[in-house]
Amino acid sequence: MNELNNLFRQRIGFPEHITITFDQLTKVLERTALSLPFENLRVIAGERENVTRDYLLNKIVVNKEGGLCYELNAILYLFLLENGFDVRLTRGIVFNHGAGTYFTLGKTHVVILLNHEGITYLVDTGFGGNLALSPLPLTGEIIISSNGGFSVKPASDGPGDYTFELKLHHKDTEWRIGYTFDSKATFTDLDECNDAQSIVIEHPESTFNKHPLVTKLTERGNVTLTDRTFTQWVEGKVTKEEIDAVRFKELLRLHFGM
Structure with missing residues (x-):
């Protein structure tokens, strides 16, 4: 291979x-x-x-x-x-x-x-x-x-x-x-x-050229990170956290390995 x-x-x-x-x-x-x-x-x-x-x-x-x-x-x-x-x-x-x-x-x-x-x-x-x-x-x-x-x-x-x-x-x-x-x-x-x-x-109407977005499925739901919020879905229950730039980098590494 x-x-x-x-x-x-x-x-x-x-x-x-x-x-x-x-x-x-x-x-x-x-x-x-x-x-x-x-x-x-x-x-x-x-x-x-x-x-x-x-x-x-x-x-x-x-x-x-x-x-x-x-x-x-x-x-x-x-x-x-x-x-x-x-x-x-x-x-x-x-x-x-x-x-x-x-x-x-x-x-x-x-x-x-x-x-x-x-x-x-x-x-x-x-x-x-x-x-x-x-x-x-x-x-x-x-x-x-x-x-x-x-x-x-x-x-x-x-x-x-x-x-x-x-x-x-x-x-x-x-x-x-x-x-x-x-x-x-x-x-x-x-x-x-x-x-x-x-x-x-x-394109000015593109939704992906304005704010960062990172999302991924998990074993129990999914996680979504933007420059302002971190959202987790776990077996149908949702939690949302307001974040800053420092927290963004922490969550990017912790949940996405980036």
Whole structure:
């Protein structure tokens, strides 16, 4: 096995000697979600590099940082590819629940499509705390995980041909749309991720270029850190702490290893 494969397994705590089958992908996604923070700290710091294999390896695996969707799903894509899976990338548009419509930034959300035995599945480890933790067939079937209920349905309208829908445990009382994506507009060249990165960094309506955000699932819920608050969900119970810059750094190291 090559360097990325070995080091990624070490990063997420998955044994190096085990051959990963389709049935084990849920375990891989669970370990990835517990290990890799969804975070925008380089964006806030004004740092920018092209999304390449070496960049992803150094940032996420060697330096033990996290990333946004175009980084987290890109490195997972490379990992799955090297483990023999039939995967491609595509881009989607996130739903803006405040406005009741899709964000106007364009296709900022990068996800993975995986083909297995004639069925296409959505695989996503880059949507903050809204992770299915399992491959989702593009059939509308509801998949239940420790994080909630999830499905991918053909879109009746909108800019994509499928929608990702979710109902998180302890948080959502109704099903809601996460994003739409185009299953036909797939790509394998990571240069496409740089276009998504450019929008996230430059667009005035981007939610990720204004304040730091770090979040990660835990065994019992999730943790979310901003420049002002630290929020913990533990088995459905939420606590929130107002913080300052010193406390931010302490919590970043303590809960995210950064």
